[in-house]
Amino acid sequence: MKRPVLDMAECIHCEVCVELAPHAFQLNDAGFFEVMPLDDYSDEDIHEAVKNCPKDCIAWE
Numbered sequence: 001m002k003r004p005v006l007d008m009a010e011c012i013h014c015e016v017c018v019e020l021a022p023h024a025f026q027l028n029d030a031g032f033f034e035v036m037p038l039d040d041y042s043d044e045d046i047h048e049a050v051k052n053c054p055k056d057c058i059a060w061e
């Protein structure tokens with residue numbers, strides 16, 4: 001099972017990932033975006049979020 005991984009060094013905090021897939025991405029208390037623990041990352045909203053990140057800083061691992 002592949003899962004998305006964020007490169008925080010490239011993230012510009014635009015919130016696109018959270019808007020498109022709020023069940024998979026969140027802004028944590030430390031002010032960083034992170035991937036939520038899910039059993040399945042295959043749904044279309046998550047793929048759209050990965051594709052639409054303006055910095056291409058979400059990769060599949």
Ligand code: SF4
Pocket residue numbers: 006010011012013014015016017018033052053054055056057058
């Ligand atoms: S879409 Fe990309 S650049 Fe925007 S907040 Fe999410 S990870 Fe950061």
